[in-house]
Amino acid sequence: GDSVTQMEGPVTLSEEAFLTINCTYTATGYPSLFWYVQYPGEGLQLLLKATKADDKGSNKGFEATYRKETTSFHLEKGSVQVSDSAVYFCALKTGGFKTIFGAGTRLFVKA
Amino acid sequence: DAGVIQSPRHEVTEMGQEVTLRCKPISGHDYLFWYRQTMMRGLELLIYFNNNVPIDDSGMPEDRFSAKMPNASFSTLKIQPSEPRDSAVYFCASVPTGSHEQYFGPGTRLTVT
Numbered sequence: 001g002d003s004v005t006q007m008e009g010p011v012t013l014s015e016e017a018f019l020t021i022n023c024t025y026t027a028t029g030y031p032s033l034f035w036y037v038q039y040p041g042e043g044l045q046l047l048l049k050a051t052k053a054d055d056k057g058s059n060k061g062f063e064a065t066y067r068k069e070t071t072s073f074h075l076e077k078g079s080v081q082v083s084d085s086a087v088y089f090c091a092l093k094t095g096g097f098k099t100i101f102g103a104g105t106r107l108f109v110k111a
Numbered sequence: 112d113a114g115v116i117q118s119p120r121h122e123v124t125e126m127g128q129e130v131t132l133r134c135k136p137i138s139g140h141d142y143l144f145w146y147r148q149t150m151m152r153g154l155e156l157l158i159y160f161n162n163n164v165p166i167d168d169s170g171m172p173e174d175r176f177s178a179k180m181p182n183a184s185f186s187t188l189k190i191q192p193s194e195p196r197d198s199a200v201y202f203c204a205s206v207p208t209g210s211h212e213q214y215f216g217p218g219t220r221l222t223v224t
Contacts, residue, residue, distance in 0.1 A: 032211050043115070043202050043215030044154075051211070089154070093211055097142060097166065103153045 002027045004102035006090045012108045013080055021075040021105045023064075023090035031092040033057075033066050033073040034099070038087045047075075047088070080109045115205055115216035123222045129191040132219045135184055136205030144213065145178055145188050146202045154202075160186065193223045 007022040025031065032051045036044040048057035053068035062077045073090060090102040116135040124130055136143050144159040158168040163180045171178070175194070180186040190197055200220050204213040 034211070036213075041217070043204070043217050044213070045215065046212045049211060097159065097161065097206075098156060099211075099213055101154045 002031070002092060002094060002100050004090050004092055004100055006088075006102035006105050009087075009104075009106040010108055011105060012110065014110050015082055016079045017109075019075070019077040019080045019084075019107070021088055021090075021107070023073045023075065023102060025071050025073065025090075025092050027071075027092055027094055029094045031094045033064070034091040034093070035062070035064055035073070035075050036089040036091060036101070038089065038104070040086070044089060080107070082109045082111050085109045115203060115214055117201075117203055117216035117219050119219060120217065121220050121222075123224065124193055125224055126194055127192045128223075129189065130193045130197075130221060130223075132188040132201050132221070134186045134188070134203035134216060136186070136203070137207075137214055138184065139207060140205035140214070141208045142206040143180060143186050144204045144206070145186070146204065148200045148202060148218070149198075157188070190221075193221075195223045197221060198223050 003026045005024050034049045035047040037047045038044045048059040050057040050066035053066050056065045064073050064075045085108050087104045087106045089104045091099050093099045118133045142161050145157040147155045157170045158178045160180045178188045200218045202215050202218045204215045206213050
């Protein structure tokens with residue numbers, strides 16, 4: 001079945017460091033790919049998305065490129081801030097109505 | 112719009128009691144999803160509805176769990192009887208037709224002692 005695998009956390013970085021959170025997927029068909037973010041005490045919210053191969057999603061300085069050849073959708077940010085501390089979920093959606101979420105990666109950013 | 116509304120935000124109950132969690136989706140959204148989040152199991156889909164009709168309840172852990180959506184603006188998730196292993200954060204999310212994005216509520220943190 002469809003699945004998402006993302007790197008285990010927690011990831012701890014200093015402010016202004018470069019961030020990469022790896023995500024790979026397995027899916028039949030041509031999925032849409034997403035990154036959701038969950039801040040403490042809140043629900044998940046969509047951070048960015050890409051709906052076809054080679055698309056780049058971007059938002060708030062974060063970006064991820066849909067790589068069909070490597071079945072990956074890695075999340076990157078050039079300079080993280082303390083306010084980016086959260087849990088990040090990679091997710092996919094195929095032709096059905098369900099969204100498949102990864103296990104989540106917790107990010108801590110130190111001042 | 113106020114977004115997805117869930118109540119209560121926190122619930123503490125004793126084992127064996129009935130628990131009812133409530134969700135009001137965003138107006139005009141046709142899909143509603145219930146999830147459970149724990150440290151051990153991550154985010155699990157329990158059930159989802161389309162136009163108030165349950166479509167897939169294969170994620171409901173057992174018969175103690177039931178969900179209803181009597182109209183487009185209200186859904187409940189009931190646990191009867193509750194057990195300590197049901198302790199988790201329960202989210203509902205709504206989605207408009209044709210969209211990929213799920214809009215999550217703030218969650219209900221359930222503690223069963």
